[in-house]
Amino acid sequence: MSSMAAGAIRYADQEPLVNVYVWEWPVRLTHWLNAISIWVLSVTGVYMGFPFLLATGEASQHFLMGWAKLIHFYAAIVFTLSVLSRILWMFRGNRFASWRYFLPWGKVRWKAMGPTLGYYLFRLRTPPGIVGHNPLAGFTYAIVFLMFLAQIGTGMAIYAASASYDSPVKVFELLIPVFGGLQDARWIHHMVMWLIWAFFVQHVYSAILMSQVEPTATMESIFSGHKFVPKDDVVEPGSRFYAEVAKRRKTWRSPKEG
Numbered sequence: 001m002s003s004m005a006a007g008a009i010r011y012a013d014q015e016p017l018v019n020v021y022v023w024e025w026p027v028r029l030t031h032w033l034n035a036i037s038i039w040v041l042s043v044t045g046v047y048m049g050f051p052f053l054l055a056t057g058e059a060s061q062h063f064l065m066g067w068a069k070l071i072h073f074y075a076a077i078v079f080t081l082s083v084l085s086r087i088l089w090m091f092r093g094n095r096f097a098s099w100r101y102f103l104p105w106g107k108v109r110w111k112a113m114g115p116t117l118g119y120y121l122f123r124l125r126t127p128p129g130i131v132g133h134n135p136l137a138g139f140t141y142a143i144v145f146l147m148f149l150a151q152i153g154t155g156m157a158i159y160a161a162s163a164s165y166d167s168p169v170k171v172f173e174l175l176i177p178v179f180g181g182l183q184d185a186r187w188i189h190h191m192v193m194w195l196i197w198a199f200f201v202q203h204v205y206s207a208i209l210m211s212q213v214e215p216t217a218t219m220e221s222i223f224s225g226h227k228f229v230p231k232d233d234v235v236e237p238g239s240r241f242y243a244e245v246a247k248r249r250k251t252w253r254s255p256k257e258g
């Protein structure tokens, strides 16, 4: 506790914490499979788009680009299966895994979007106190999953174009006009990669921020599955947060003024 940031909420001093099993193993497994495969896909993909390493001699002697493609395509299979499994788990998993956490569904979650952004921008001191994904994080992840699907769609379209005429993958040629042609599909495939990495920077920053100011083991939870949360947050999720929002709405004061 001594290493905690100044101003952190010391839940442990205040109330009994409840151990909640939030992320089941499929959520954790797909999270880390996605993270690792995105890294592999990006390194091999950037090399395919910009082959900065050149080997002299016959291509068949070193197979450099061949390896990049092979690794990219195997990682693409892992990534695609992992993303599709997680989407399936949104309908099969526990309530924290549900698709409902990804959309600002219902009045309460919708109204909490703005104030949650206010919290991340240091306009509010009370953390959202929602055990699963908070409304803003959930919505951001929905966009991230759309980006994943865009990568799978454009990737399949580009792959289909050069696949053998008798390959079953050839069917994905249907997707080429959806993305405005092969060259546009390639451009989207490249650009979305950078958008995913932009998300990554924000994502890791937010994870560190949350584990500093709201010591509920958020960071650890993506490894262990467990969060340790105040009882109020389980009984009435976000009640503390909404109370602060209501108080500040009357006379908007910064957290410093109390």
Ligand code: HEM
Binding pocket: 027, 031, 034, 035, 038, 039, 086, 097, 132, 133, 134, 137, 141, 144, 145, 196, 200, 203, 204, 207, 218, 219, 220, 221, 222
């Ligand atoms: C490219 C890499 C990464 C991507 C695309 C990514 C994406 C995501 C997504 C989509 C979720 C929602 C999980 C779900 O409901 O299935 C999530 C949750 C989470 N991720 Fe990552 N992640 C990445 C790397 C990391 C890393 C390196 C860390 C740790 C430093 C991390 C920490 C977390 C935590 C703590 C959660 C749960 C937080 C919450 O309740 O919102 N992620 N991530």
Ligand code: HEM
Binding pocket: 038, 041, 042, 044, 045, 046, 048, 049, 050, 069, 072, 073, 076, 077, 079, 080, 151, 152, 154, 155, 156, 158, 159, 186, 189, 190, 193, 196
């Ligand atoms: C997050 C996931 C992915 C990332 C970050 C990624 C990244 C990249 C990048 C940067 C390129 C080079 C584009 C260029 O020419 O400038 C590329 C090429 C390609 N990617 Fe991906 N990719 C991903 C997923 C996929 C998936 C799921 C497939 C499905 C088959 C796929 C198939 C391809 C194909 C066929 C190419 C073209 C290879 C060639 O030039 O022959 N990618 N990828």
